[in-house]
Amino acid sequence: MTFTRFIDLSGPGIERLDEDTVAVLPVGAIEQHGPHLPVATDYYMAEAVAEGAARAAGEACDITLLPGLAYTKSDEHAWSAGTLWLSARTLLAVLDDIGRALAVGPVRRLAFLNAHGGNSALLGVALRELRTRHGLRTFLLHASLPADQGGTSPASELGLGVHGGLNETAAMLHLHPDLVEMAQARRSVPEHLTEYEHIGFGKPVSFGWTSDDFGTGNGVIGDPTGATPELGRKLVDAAIATNAAALRECARFRPDRPTTS
């Protein structure tokens, strides 16, 4: 039962991994997060949670950590300087190429650990393609679920804290406090979205939005003002624990029969 960094192994060392080893691919993003957070917020979150969860899970099963993806799909922030993003087609090709190459060796389980809500849909597409094209068992884990994908958002955000809000800011205050400028943090909650019953973040009807669609001016959708490092630590620790448990399941997941058989 071991944790390894995939890239620190030699070719023959990788041959010694096996079909129950779970390869973990952190999936971040580089995109504007308002004036108070660095553009790497999602990337740092993906790396921190992935490494923490992989190390913890590695005590009970075989986990190998891949280099994370920094450049992913952030078209909803394409209007802003600092957003470096791949088109859906490019990112799907990147994931497909990685899956194809990984399948040359013994590893057969690949878990995306995603920290950017804007990637979730495309990763959902890739989950299935890598399964059918390359025979990999694929999984999608979340460093934290945004409010529009089943996650929670505190009352001050009216459930609308999907970008640069309380939770993300708190996590960064814990992980990289030097990169957070709380003096620039402003509440930017598009409260009028609560007027709709069907359409909205986390509501039954999703919609195509960009982060400058809401009339809030600075690219933030949420309320970072109350963020603290203590909350951040709590959120990050919980994400690591949850994902470690999930990775342990990934290592033993068999869809075709009871695990006891």
Added chain:
Amino acid sequence: MTFTRFIDLSGPGIERLDEDTVAVLPVGAIEQHGPHLPVATDYYMAEAVAEGAARAAGEACDITLLPGLAYTKSDEHAWSAGTLWLSARTLLAVLDDIGRALAVGPVRRLAFLNAHGGNSALLGVALRELRTRHGLRTFLLHASLPADQGGTSPASELGLGVHGGLNETAAMLHLHPDLVEMAQARRSVPEHLTEYEHIGFGKPVSFGWTSDDFGTGNGVIGDPTGATPELGRKLVDAAIATNAAALRECARFRPDRPTTS
């Protein structure tokens, strides 16, 4: 306030629609649904719910119904005869082309009304691309949510009824009873999936699966045996009512400011 079929209008007739008209695109699928249901199950469901909801909504706002997509993304059923599917790249190109062309005229709101869970992720990608590339306000509505996307699945299915199970079979008994062979209906529930806490349909960790991954033999994932036309009618009527209300919101949705301003 009118309902129109887009394709029954002339070119000049389409010029008279306006930017608040909602174009509704039914999104079905052609894929194996076990031995008791036709491969068109999702397509019929998409068409029925889309037309019902569009007509109902058309009493309160301007709705124009587009021809539905029969051939969509069903790679999880690619192993079976009768599954006619487009790759993710092809379907994304189809949706992009439709959006690009629609945007030549006055319509600026486009709602996908999807009846196949396997399309949801890709439609999520398209939502944003049509928004950023063609300036369309885009929406994703569901004819019925499968159990792995927030929908419900009855107790007999242990929450695992995602394909060819109770609800889909009931809906078809209501819509096209002549096409259902209840004598062929068998319960095929991969009960062992309940052993997992994190991974599974509707659980936090999604996974890449095909419908022949579960050792159930006939491509069904669910329990169709108790389906009745009464249940089907109830489900379809509810889907129509919900989606009609949602479409009315789509017609007045303004993300950038309160609707009263």
Added chain:
Amino acid sequence: MTFTRFIDLSGPGIERLDEDTVAVLPVGAIEQHGPHLPVATDYYMAEAVAEGAARAAGEACDITLLPGLAYTKSDEHAWSAGTLWLSARTLLAVLDDIGRALAVGPVRRLAFLNAHGGNSALLGVALRELRTRHGLRTFLLHASLPADQGGTSPASELGLGVHGGLNETAAMLHLHPDLVEMAQARRSVPEHLTEYEHIGFGKPVSFGWTSDDFGTGNGVIGDPTGATPELGRKLVDAAIATNAAALRECARFRPDRPTTS
């Protein structure tokens, strides 16, 4: 000897089709047809002729009717609201994907029944690709040949009736009279094209044109003013009869040897 709708069969039902079954794919279009006809003109024509011919042929051989393609290649009308079209690459990908998926099951014969002249060239490309890539026997049938592809055009149109003219208008008066606004019908024949000996519709040199190239103003190329439902019925019935006979040949076509051997 049967006619079936492909999508009304179950997966196992499709397994019972065989290699001599002809799958018929209606290929329509959604594109401006002048102020007097609906944009679905070609789609309705494809569906009507395909279903009529498939049913008639199904008395003598096995025919299975696929859902028609509404969105096809109409770049020559891209300037007009209401034209919803796929690029050549997208449509080729759609056809390739359908062929690939169909070939998973037993069917080995696929007939495109096309009602839009603008699709003919691309369908010609697809004919060969589906033959070489997927081992399908492929055929291209025409609901009606436009004047620039070997069809006839009445004297009043000087052989130039390729879009929204006499024949198409008559067919629609027969099939969907409620959708035709004869009061809007105007003769729009680019008579100056007759000045050319080599270049032109149906002449040896074809040319790249769009329907707003001819200075006629309303997107029509032809003279719909004399159209009658009687002429339409005659044309549609003839198209059905001809295509039914052609489909029967498709079912027994063997390029490699005499049919009696």
Added chain:
Amino acid sequence: MTFTRFIDLSGPGIERLDEDTVAVLPVGAIEQHGPHLPVATDYYMAEAVAEGAARAAGEACDITLLPGLAYTKSDEHAWSAGTLWLSARTLLAVLDDIGRALAVGPVRRLAFLNAHGGNSALLGVALRELRTRHGLRTFLLHASLPADQGGTSPASELGLGVHGGLNETAAMLHLHPDLVEMAQARRSVPEHLTEYEHIGFGKPVSFGWTSDDFGTGNGVIGDPTGATPELGRKLVDAAIATNAAALRECARFRPDRPTTS
């Protein structure tokens, strides 16, 4: 009124061409033509007819001859050594790139002079794309029409001489007698195709074929045995004369109004 070779001009020389200059692109092929003809048969034919016609037309209008395409779309002969071909997507991209680049300069008229029937459909697609994407007036001329595209085929071939038959062999005996091995010429006519009324070369229903589909064994579809250089000269001279006249029309073609206005 001049004939030029495009590639012999300098950049500034090309700037002095004008919008009525017709650029002529010979389109050949490299593909098996049976045991008696070189694989370049279509390429030589395209070059000879294009140059002859361009020079002749150049006495009456401005013509500039482009380097011919040797590698085109020959998937129907892909089974044979010596067939060097581009996929439909690649060739379409090549034509699109050439059109895009040509449109940077003053030339606005582009005529494909095609000698390979297998290219006709794709060139038909390109005609329109280069018109709509790059604003070029595009034309498709034929060095000789094959029997399945409106051309003639002599009695000995039963109208089936589409590849390596009488006409092509004769033309090569005239153009490059040293490259023809008449001792290897054999009649290979799939006579059983005449059993079909609807399907076949030059009949209303086209079909997807490869040149090894017909049970004739050597890749020839036709009867080269009676070919003579005299017939070849007659055919080539006629093709040059016809195409020269057509190119003169291309130089003055105006689809939007009478030429006298």
Added chain:
Amino acid sequence: MTFTRFIDLSGPGIERLDEDTVAVLPVGAIEQHGPHLPVATDYYMAEAVAEGAARAAGEACDITLLPGLAYTKSDEHAWSAGTLWLSARTLLAVLDDIGRALAVGPVRRLAFLNAHGGNSALLGVALRELRTRHGLRTFLLHASLPADQGGTSPASELGLGVHGGLNETAAMLHLHPDLVEMAQARRSVPEHLTEYEHIGFGKPVSFGWTSDDFGTGNGVIGDPTGATPELGRKLVDAAIATNAAALRECARFRPDRPTTS
């Protein structure tokens, strides 16, 4: 005059960079490097040299360091487990997307700092594409030149040390000694390549090779046995110094006029 990490800036922070800031993109690789080196060898080298050079240059001009690319083009090692690579098309798309997005903000200079010889050709293509498509001034720097691209290879390698040989091994002994297994290092020099005058690494005729083409068995092409950390330090320090000087030139490079004007 500053060094920044691009991803540690906020969106507004990135707006404050300017057109003379040089963005540095480390380009590594993940590929087998024989039994004695980790698959990340090129990635570590790219990161170390890029950061060192960027910090040093940042004392004299504005440099912003981008996250490095770990997954690049390693098709010559595709046969081996542990090689995770992107196709040429995918990597070109990644680079194009990054360039497109970067150009939304103020930065106009982009330097690739490459440590994998197998990327050089593709980066050469990208240099020009990002220049012409996105208006960026682009540069290609090398962490170390392999022997087949103008670099040096010691006598023991006969000029053939292109992969996993003396220099790479030494550099890793300096940078990550814990990841090197010198006990596994073996000399694998395809000496027979010296028989050729024209073809070979660093000779006028380059050739398409994979790392299992040379009969040496373990994927190494070179002689790592004499590597020392001292040599590694010398090589890495020199690479940093040279690239720092080169980056300073990148910041002031003006191809259109003397720098003093």
Added chain:
Amino acid sequence: MTFTRFIDLSGPGIERLDEDTVAVLPVGAIEQHGPHLPVATDYYMAEAVAEGAARAAGEACDITLLPGLAYTKSDEHAWSAGTLWLSARTLLAVLDDIGRALAVGPVRRLAFLNAHGGNSALLGVALRELRTRHGLRTFLLHASLPADQGGTSPASELGLGVHGGLNETAAMLHLHPDLVEMAQARRSVPEHLTEYEHIGFGKPVSFGWTSDDFGTGNGVIGDPTGATPELGRKLVDAAIATNAAALRECARFRPDRPTTS
């Protein structure tokens, strides 16, 4: 030991080539070369050197000459009328298609003989792809190396003669004197590039440039004024001799073992 023109062989004739036959593909370009040279300069050079070298080598081994590529990658001259170019993706597809098709027959060695420096990087990518995808032994030869790729440039050009300068002009005075307008030849040397130590043609740091980046006005980068046919003859003859010797090596190149084993 023979020289053949590939396209003058029949299909069966090509079957008689063998795995040691070297197919030679001349790779030219059509691009502005200043006011004094034709846009075909590189194409003529590629054809002349390829044919000369192939014929000479054909006395000692089996060489088959393919039709040259006239349309290649010239994006650095895309601003000028007369530059007809393919995108990197298109040209890569063309080369891949040719390699795929060639590999259907017996030939297993393919040598690109390139005369346009702007193609070198992409051909480098193709070298490897055709090796790994189609099992071809591939080689890249140069008709003449430009000054930025290891070639020489005379003193009057300060090492900067990369386009339309002394050597290219001299070669054309020898090959096609009628196409050279020496009266238009002007010295256009961007002398300020010598101010840079690291960046520049033939220097360690390459950069993304277009031929209108240098403030010289006419697209030339070099000094053609002293060109003579004598120098041209000397250059061309030397290129032929060198490439003939290189082709002989291509015919016997075995990377996996000594040639004597």
